[in-house]
Amino acid sequence: MSRSTLTGSRIRERRTLAGLKQADLARLVGISAAYLNLIEHNKRKIGGKLLVDLARILQVEVGSLTQGVQSTLVEGLQNAGAENGLTDVFVETDRIEDFANRFPGWAALASRQHEHIKALERRIEALNDRLAHDPFLSEALHEVLSTVTAIRSTAGILNADDDIDAEWQARFHRNMYEDSQRLATGTQDLVRYLDTIGKENETPDTPQTAFEAWLQQQDYAPALQSDPNDAAINEAQQNERAQSGQPVLALSSPAARSLADGWMTRAKQDADQMPLSTVLDVLEQFGPDPAALAKRTGADIAAAMRRLATLPPTQSGADCGMVICDGAGVITFRKPLEGFTPPRFGGGCPLWPLYQALVRPMTPVRRVVELTGQPARKYLAYAICQPKAHLGFDAPEVLEATMLFVALDRATGPMLQDLPQDVEAVKVGTNCRVCTRAACPARREPSLMGTENRA
Template sequence: MGVGRSAGKAAKKNNLGSKVRAKRRARGMTQAELARRLGISASYLNLIEHNQRPLRAELLLSLAREFGLGLDDFASDDDHRLGAHLLEAFSDPLFEEHPLNSAEVRELASTSPAVARAVLTLYEQYQRARNSLAELAEDSYARQEITGEVDGSERLRQATGEVLPSEEVNDFIQRHMNYFGALEEAAQRLWEDAKLKRGARFAAMAEWVERQGIGVQLTSAGEGRLIRRYDRDLRRISLSEALPPSSRNFQLAAQIALIFHTGLLDELSEDDGLTTPSSRSLARLVLANYFAGAVLMPYGRILDSARSQRYDVELLANRFGTSFEQVCHRLTSLRRPDAEGVPFHMIRVDIAGNISKRFSASGIRFARFSGACPRWNVFRAFQTPGMPRVQVSTMPDGERFFCIARTVAHGRGGYGTPQTTLAVGLGCPLSHASELVYADGMDLEDEDAMLPVGVTCRLCDRGDCEQRVLPSLRQPLRIREDVRGVSMYSTTEV
């Protein structure tokens, strides 16, 4: 009896019944027809679809076979993420006259995911068009003032709402939880075939490539701005000598993937979520970079080292001859079902707050349509370049995370060459913090030491935040002319 109730609660929490109903309707099947195929009564299927009965393992397997799906298609994380993105979209002031609560939005995402994705796509197109038209107006005004010309055809084309390839690829990586077993296997084969060893990987990889009839050469730092090039006619890979050794190794490994595993990259990038040639091409490059990280830091070795060194990123970078950022990337990909590492999230930002990379296995939410919370330590890392910063964060929903952040420099080396400073943040649920060396000496139970952070201002209802720049969606805006709180939109009574 107790087990049944627990299973029922789990089914309700995961909304598996709603998924079954959505997939049945998508195939034009009646409840009676599906029930007959599953060998259960129509009334019992009706209870399952309304999350009133648990979806037993044998039924889940039967449903997967019936619909020609994998078990991953019934995972609940996608619904949660879809609901979160939808809630962020509805936080736009555009919808202020149409108040929706979070329960209604999440129900839409759970029971009608196709409709929810359509709404989200429509909002994304609206956002893109609005931003492009604003840029067009600014550009046209500036051009008219300077030259008297107005030429915004390219901006107008963008305003029609083409999907950004980077967003589709980010979603693609998130759906796969940043783990690609086939690339891991291919990387392991290269490690063994090329007899790679720590400290001599570039020479070993170059020798292996040359045995395949392709040359490898280093080019002078003064020969243009290219850092990697493959000449298909001459069958020659050229890499800039200005690259630091970690980047040189990484670029050579990535090019090996692009040359020798093109079929695998094509197969993996044939994904329904990648809707344009540009998205699929970008996905191929991202997958080639994944392969490179797996070559330089083989799964078993990096996982064992991470555990023994308690996820000390700097020590791991020294051990594997890689960079701080490369190690952070690799740690997020340790998601093999039978040998998982700490579930990390990762974010990379520039000093202007633009997010150039994001992935979450920890459960933390990143903003999709607006800037992130400035209280995140990834932004404060710019105040102490090169020094790791730690933070225990508590989100508005009560979830808690342990995060580290540090700046990283991007450049080709050499005097006078431009350097770009970015900040990389790596974090995990607070329950895993004790596994990280960065948590040593910290009282992880100290409520006063936990910094309240949010996703974006519009989705955060904390009224006492001095860095708030927009009113909260959940709090009515009440301006009191004679009282000023920590911000203009503070809701704290003074």
């Protein structure tokens, strides 16, 4: 694994290697455990006497916690080498540091190009998702085509040999002018809309995307009145965001607010059943294991997955992604992870454990999945399908499937204890249009990215 370029992450890594609990280290340096938590998750800057005290307790040099630009270059090259998808190119990983020292400019260029390629790959996935399923885009294209057809029809009438009354000619010319203005405005809006897809400043355009953008700005953990600890951490994050000048998104439409209200009601119920102190205790012993949390609190597994995925980021221990779909397989909620971005519209890969659980209600599913890409990445995924609502006897069953996933290299030891050593990863993609596996038995349409002859 590459070394972290962030001081807080290095402090956490050194503390873990030293076998110290967060509360113990905080007490030794005279700060609260909550403040140390913020430091370790790079939410607070650190320096001066506190940094010296931490280095002394951890028995390391201060410089090893505050590595400079050279370390950043080395780590960027390490990441590029580790994620090299070209099997015919050998990377001398043992000489990366020497290369960075001798040619820092070339090292910075290679590292930035690697990050740029990753950003382009994410944007291609987002564009494909929009082009294939976005209702707003379909409506916009329909409007453009309708306007073009109207202009063509009017031009055909004016071009005919039949004599047209001067008054009607004026009307047709006025209609053509108005339609051309509407076409120019519509195409400009469409170009601007497509240009924002996959970018950080993407503008929400539907209630669902507006709700997702709002929840993402809250780090998927909006403050809950039922848990003061959650609220305090969220308030600190909001203050930090305001001081940095970041804009605060507002839910302007009633539909988006309705989605947010429904989510908050559910999140509050989950927090009431699974208090933060209990969740943190489970995380300390078992890591983000939804079965362990459900067993400790008596909650159902899907609720435990939601609680783990929407913890305040400074408390989660390991970043968790989550996908929820309805009984038709349509994704209704998603929390992406770096390297694993579920599609926003439509459905995902049929081989996801999410869909395996959908056909086996109430049966928990756990799989190691390998996401195709450059390079392939492995994740530990948990999934379960449960009734969303009990409507009574003889009523149709309303089902909902939930999948929690965490990068395998970030999964804690207890989560892997009962996992077979020789377990084979299930090869999956995000969806067929950007998946490169040609021999996939679940493929439903050709890939835009080309295909590889890999099973």
